[in-house]
Amino acid sequence: MNPWRIVFHLLSAAALLFLIAPILAVIPLSFSSNSILSYPMPGLSLRWYESIASSSRWYVALANSMIIGISATAISVVLGTMASFGLARRSGPVAAAMRVLILSPMIVPIVLVAVALYLFLAPLQLTNTMTGMILAHTVIAVPFVVIPVLTAIEQLDGNMIRAAASCGARPWTAFRRVTVPSIAPSLASGALFAFAASFDDVVIALFVAGPNQRTLPREMYSSLRETISPELIAVATIMMIFSTALFLLMQNLQRRRRRMLQSAARS
């Protein structure tokens, strides 16, 4: 093995360690029996999880995050899927401009989106409301739906629809039996991405949400500004488990989609 390779492998290992280790290193501290956030831990306990379970603060935050995330995802999926059908296989300056418009909430720095929405929603009495948060999160979530769904529609084999038609399927039946199953995995992964975008947001929540719409990240943000307790690490651990579940679901969806594309290529 030449020395270059060794250096390369060491650097890669360091980078991967850098990515994963910090997240894993803090998890055990949530089971500590006292509040000092360092090792060695004096003993094990579940007291921090008990204190989360007994305070309404985190429940309310979780409920808010869920309501806002699911609603914003639902709206994004409907609007984004319709728009993807409208955009698919269209070229020209108008279509290009619409693509840029739909993707731009991902490019524009989130602070600007948050500040702009704050100034816009305040006179409409929509700041400090659930509706305002859902609308704001839909803006940032929608590109995450359009990107995979649009790709899936454009990769759809037109011959399959024509084949369905030649076999006697009406357009609606062909759409339901051929198009929908083909784009379903992409739609699902778009929905997951959209939910994650909403679930992870703190900046918009800082500007648009009021005390009654505080989401989990917003609640964590204010705790972090004060002091870090093992309770916060317990919350973080629970969120980590949740996001890992989302990630595994995503992996599964992508594998399914890859398999579908492969089988389509073979036939």
Add this chain to the structure above:
Amino acid sequence: MARYRKTFFLMPLIGFLLIFFVVPMVWFLSYAVRETEVPRALPRTLEALSHWQQDQPVPETAFAALAGDMIEAANSGSMADAARRLNYELTGVRSALSKASRVVRRAGAGTDFDIDFFNAIDPVLTSPAFFAVVKRAGNAMSDHYLLAAVDLQRTPAGAVVRAPQENRLYLTVLWRTLEIACMVTLACLFLGFPVAVLLTTSSEKVADTILVLVMLPFWTSLLVRTTAWIVLLQKEGIINGVLLSLGLIAEPLTMIFNRTGVVIAMTHVLLPFMILPLYGTLKAIPRGYMRAAASLGARPFTAFHRVYLPLAAPGIAAGCIMVFILSVGYYVTPALVGGPSDQMLSAFVANYTTGTGNWGLASALGLILLIVTIILYLLAQRLSGGRAISLG
């Protein structure tokens, strides 16, 4: 027909984004050139000044008009807003105006409000410079905030000059923002490039495992990761604890609430955005090329430098620009793990919107941030052939 149907499908989302994204953005950014405070609070004074030129004496009617505006504005906050706005350009005006407002209101409507009356309160209120600033800030539009955002200002006579030393801040902030973004981008490239290469050279199974290690943090909440870094890096944190107990350091290192912490935490968040596009590019480089170079007598370094790197360059550039774009607009991480001197442009935009309510300056700084972002994005699009945005 199909075309119309397609347009019909597009309309709901386009309409939604126009209302809840484009209109708010344009409205917010328009504050950068809009003047609202002075026209609202001092309409009579502006009317009296409408024919006045800089080199002429201030018209007598202006003083009575100013007093009239003060009496009229007594019950709304508009005079305070205007005073704050005027004070940006002429220091001392704020206190002079609030004092004058009180005196005028106490004197009542019948008083003879002339130049001597205001001179007795504060001479600044009778100076041509004051009225020049009032007149300029009374226009519907001005370049005051745009100039202020790059540390420039206008003299009362209207010439553009650099702001006084003690008021120069925003170019420093812009420079700092770009500097932090550069450091994060380089750190991401340094750590991400080997991983991307490793991904292309390992077997499918190993590559899948590595991708899980890359994607898992990507899915983990930003707040969770920031929490982890604070716990690791703080003075009584895990890393200091380990280093102290090993005897490697005598006293705890300061690794967080400063620039180091910001760069480390941001690199952690943005590293996947470097690895994924890089991997896409590197995967497409035929492995035979390096073997061909070796068989032609190139040493590994020469082959890497002359063959691999030029082929990898577009991916490196696209990944770097993507990370740079994302880090330029960062807000949460510097706010949580940075000190006061690590706050980037975004923080100033946020603080001026909520804190002091200086929407004009927030908007002008936001415009700068947006322009930097758009230029970089167009560059990334060009380098990557229109595929700058991709999702894992």
